[in-house]
Amino acid sequence: MSGARRGACVAFAAWTALAAPACSAPSPDARFVATPPDRATFPPVAEELVHRCGTLDCHGSSSRNLRIYGSTGLRLDPGDRPSATQASTPAEIDRDFDGIVGLEPEILSEVIASGGAAPERLTLVRKARGGEEHKGGAPFTAGDDQDKCLTSWLAGHADADACARALALPIP
Amino acid sequence: MNGGRARFAPAVAILAALAIASTGAACDPVHDDAQASLGGETNGDHPGPTHRPGEPCLVCHDGKVGDPRAFAVAGTVFEDPSGRVGLSGVEVTLKDSAGAVFTTTTNRAGNFYVNAGAFTPIYPMRTTLSYGGQTAQMRSLVGRDGSCAGCHTDPSGPASPGHVYFHELDGGTP
Numbered sequence: 001m002s003g004a005r006r007g008a009c010v011a012f013a014a015w016t017a018l019a020a021p022a023c024s025a026p027s028p029d030a031r032f033v034a035t036p037p038d039r040a041t042f043p044p045v046a047e048e049l050v051h052r053c054g055t056l057d058c059h060g061s062s063s064r065n066l067r068i069y070g071s072t073g074l075r076l077d078p079g080d081r082p083s084a085t086q087a088s089t090p091a092e093i094d095r096d097f098d099g100i101v102g103l104e105p106e107i108l109s110e111v112i113a114s115g116g117a118a119p120e121r122l123t124l125v126r127k128a129r130g131g132e133e134h135k136g137g138a139p140f141t142a143g144d145d146q147d148k149c150l151t152s153w154l155a156g157h158a159d160a161d162a163c164a165r166a167l168a169l170p171i172p
Numbered sequence: 173m174n175g176g177r178a179r180f181a182p183a184v185a186i187l188a189a190l191a192i193a194s195t196g197a198a199c200d201p202v203h204d205d206a207q208a209s210l211g212g213e214t215n216g217d218h219p220g221p222t223h224r225p226g227e228p229c230l231v232c233h234d235g236k237v238g239d240p241r242a243f244a245v246a247g248t249v250f251e252d253p254s255g256r257v258g259l260s261g262v263e264v265t266l267k268d269s270a271g272a273v274f275t276t277t278t279n280r281a282g283n284f285y286v287n288a289g290a291f292t293p294i295y296p297m298r299t300t301l302s303y304g305g306q307t308a309q310m311r312s313l314v315g316r317d318g319s320c321a322g323c324h325t326d327p328s329g330p331a332s333p334g335h336v337y338f339h340e341l342d343g344g345t346p
Contacts, residue, residue: 051313052296052313055296055312055313055314055315055323056312056315056322056331057314057315057317057322057323058315058316061331062331072311072312073312074330074331075330075331076330077330078329078330079330080330081329081332081333081334082312082330083333084311084312135316136315136316137295139296171267171268171269171296171297171298171313
């Protein structure tokens, strides 16, 4: 094989190797959000959402659109039971994260990219604050600890203290 | 002649509205299916304060046309997690998110019920049970369903903690 031909073969092989991944289908589990929120600081937010929104008769029901999994509500593992003595599992927190991100991924990206400005662009926030029809009423008030817990996370600096205080609300 | 028609028109409109309202209430297939799923009375019971322990009371006691009187909150407290023996004399304290408190006591079937109007909780709500000097508080909130058995269904599973009970098998409280 001549040097020129060998070079052409190597170039073709390299091109094929580089092009193959580009032509393959994405994983069915893949999620694409231009500017995703921070998964690492999400657990306290997830705990608050489970406490306030994820009761078995609300978003802890498998028939709800936004399904929230967690310790005192709907469990992800069929072997687990709703219990205050168990923590939510990492898999449940992952599922909650995916649920929140998947609601309005484009708008969420814009909110995250703008440092959490105008979070009421998100249906999640509008419903929680009662700014949009919500069968569960208006569990959050703009600026209260429950609201701070969620919106500070959207702003990229999750307020874990607000989340901890929110767990005692609204009934001490 | 026209004057007679005009006189009857409001009455006809009212009757038509009532007919539509009652038909609408009676033709809610979700409600009808939920009621049908409960089946008939068991153990020779008749409708009354001790019937259907452990069932979601507000499926029927929801105040709709043709149904029994409405309850705001109702349920059953059983003795322990393994059995279905109702526990009488349990004090049930309900505290809503506005701070209003209502207390009632379970009857001989373990049932308790709060008539609509006697207490209208602003959800979410907390529930505490007291019996024999011991107290057990439900750790999570009641979001909006006044029937305990709306969530506390048997058997327990990932979507239900099982029926409400007061004593753990080791004698402690849940």
